Amino acid sequence: MTDLAPRPNSPELNQILIQVMDRITEFLEVERSTLFLHDPASHELWTPVAQGTQEIRLPENRGIAGHVFTSGETVRITDAYADPRFNSAVDKQTGFRTRDIFARPLTNSTGKRMGVIQLINRRHGPLTPRDEKLLDAICNQAGIAIENAQLFLNLKQVNDSERALHAELETNHAELRSAFLKIEESAAAQELLGRRVQKVRLVALIVVVSLFVGVGLFAWLSGSSGGEKSLIRKDDAPPITWHTVAKAPVRTGLVLLGNIEPLEIVNVTAPLRGRVTEKNFAYGELVTKGQSLAKIDTADTVMELSNAEVVHFRATAELRRLEDWIKGPEVARADRNLLKARLNFEANERNLREMEKLSKLGIIAQTSLDSAKQNFVMQESDYKSVQEEMNSVLAAATPDRLTVARNDLANAQMKVDELRSKISRAKLTSPVAGIVILPNTRPTAGRAAGSDGFFENGSTIGQGEILAAIGNLEGVAVKTRADEVDIARIGHGQSVRITGDAFPGRVLNGRVEYVSSQATATGARPYFEIIVKTGQLSSADLAAVRLGMTAKLDITTYEAASAIVAPVSAVRRESGGTFVFRKGKSGEPEKLAVEIGTTTPDAVEITKGLAVGDIVATEAKSVAP
Known part of the structure; x- marks a missing residue:
């Protein structure tokens, strides 16, 4: 069914x-x-x-x-x-x-x-x-x-199958890497053997040249009484081939193998606690930038916002009441009471002075004066009480109380803005285009083992909890490793050409974004992790590239757009330095010291000693001094 x-x-x-x-x-x-x-x-x-x-x-x-x-x-x-x-x-x-x-x-x-x-x-x-x-x-x-x-x-079965396949690919990649390292070691051994053969040939050549020089010197000493020394060639010697020095681009690179990964992992977190009412994605599927992923119920947050708005209203009213306190009814009432008390006090004071004068003249009895004094004391006490009440009323709006009221209002406003922001973000969208990855989270109480981070309609998600992780596929990253010899040639920002057998005919351009400063021991040799990232890729490139594919990285370790170069064979290295044979005005080769930079399989960068247009012997070894 x-x-x-x-x-x-x-x-x-x-x-x-x-x-x-x-x-x-x-x-x-x-x-x-x-x-x-x-x-x-x-x-x-x-x-x-x-x-x-x-x-x-x-x-x-x-x-x-x-x-x-x-x-x-x-x-x-x-x-x-x-x-x-x-x-x-x-x-x-x-x-x-x-x-x-x-x-x-x-x-x-x-x-x-x-x-x-x-x-x-x-x-x-x-x-x-x-x-x-x-x-x-x-x-x-x-x-x-x-x-x-x-x-x-x-x-879960699909994920288990993918993990098993990934482990198998890792094993195959390790075997391929091991075979590649063996090939490199074999090539290095062959190169060392070639250098030794070259040294033997060089020694033999030096012996032969020394023999010819000795014979020539003997003949010269025997047949000539003097003269300047110069570079000479026998009539039967092969002709010298010449090369005109020019500028050309120079580049050296390093080739490594790696695996394609997302450009970055972006976590989509819940802005508030609530129940997932809509879920518009599946873990493992592709999503576009801005696509709706889920919606969280805001009922509890809306209720909390209502309470916060009530607090905000009360704080606003309290601040306005304190700011308008001097003009308010409490101050006006206290001011009227103070005026009334002052007038009564002054009237009783005048009455007492008059009663004292009349008492001295014997016009009024002493009891009348005593009664006037008693009324004056009572009125004076009432006047002081009203003054204190006025001071108390005015103290209700002191600068400190105004500061407290303003802070209360600011806190209430922040709370309201925070809750409104949460509600506005209850509809979660994808921040980038990519693939939805099941996030790794801590085990959650009450959730079945193996289902941590797995949310469906009706699930309750906490504030800040990760709903999904988006693998950014607007570009790709390639993670690789370099040994302790090659790592010295790799630096941040170097340009990289990315190719692969799985996407033939396509070249992705990227740059070195991360070079580990600490080695990781793998087997007998330490390795350093390197991450290369591309810019935004075209839809055709993204369709051809898949996560986990093996990629070949051609890292540009040195590049000069315009350098003075000469053939490798035109340079002779001796114990006294590095030399070339430049064609002199007489047409004969002249020995010239030079300084060299980067060497490629075909050419040598000349940093000092030669200029564009100089003519040098193509085969420096064939020119005998």
Whole structure:
């Protein structure tokens, strides 16, 4: 009925099924529950979970479970033994007595039937409509969980196959590398042998030349009384071939082998905690820049934003209240009370002075003066109290309190902006074009082993947790290694030509982006890691190149666009220095000291001693002084 047929021997899937059936038995208060899953290969229904018995297998159209599976109907049986479809063999085998049965089909996310769930012997009467709705919800979630588990197992098998293939490629690459190193060692041995042969030939040549020089010198001394020494040639000597010095580009390189990798790994993290409501990618597929990857539920964050906005509103109101405090009603009321108290105090003070004058004249009694003094003291006390109250009211808006209010408002604004930013980023998009890679994360409590970092619809993801890692394929990187001899010639920024047998006819241009400063011991020889990166590649190049392919790197270790060069054979190295034979005005060769730079298989860079247009002997060894 479905391509996602669960496997009987999957411990991860069995664990999910056992938990589902235990919850159904507990929540719906039945004595036993049985889960039948469909096996399309054998056209049977089998029980990965059957409480109280061993595995049961029956044809897909037999029994009550077969009827429910083939018809898609929900069956309610109050007396199992009265129904002719009931198979009592299991009761006889286990000693269990089946009274009533409730059975319904189990479907996946597309509505295809995957199996049947059977509830046996309800403890407290038949299932109510509310119980059936609860069972429907559990079954829907169980079907999705089974389907997701199977998809994960399939993906895990693909990943295991890829890892095995990668290990095999690594082994083959190591063997190829070992063979390449043996070839290099053999070439080095041959080069050393060639140098020794050249030395032997040079010694022999020196002996012969010395012999001829001795004979010539003897003849010269015998037949000439004097004269200047010069370079002479016998009439029968072969003619000298000449070369005109010119400028030409000079380049030396180093060839290494490596493997193609993503340009970089970009992690896509969740900006907030929530449930994944949309997932629009599959691990291992290609995505474009800006493509929607997932959406996270923002209900909790929206509620948190509402609370933060309330705090922000209160902080704004408090700051405005303090800033307008001098003009506010509290200060105005306190000012009116102070004015009233001051006027009363001044009036009582004048009255007391008049009463004292009248008392001295004997016009009023002493008791009247004492009463006036008492009223003055009371009024003075009231005036001081109102002054203190005024000072207290004015102190409510001190600079320190204004600073605190402004800080509270700034903090509230930051919180609101942060939550709004989280909500605006709840829809996650791919920052680059590339391939979705399953991230490596720490084990998460409550998540099945091997599924860490694997998120599906309905999964809860924490803030900052990695949803997926995108391998940037806008360009590629090539990782390789160099030994301790070659590493001295490699530097950051050197240009590199990248070719490969897997993408013939294509040349990718890149540069050295990373050179390790610490060696890694592999076997008997230390190696240094090197990473070469390309710029943005064309769609045709990206279509031809695949991750993991072997690539050949031709690293330019030295390059001069215009240098004075001469043939390798035109240069003679002696103990006293390096020389060439330049054609003189008389047409005879003149020995000239030079300084050389980089040597290629065909030419030598002359850094000092020659100029463009000079003519030198092509074969310096054939010119005898």
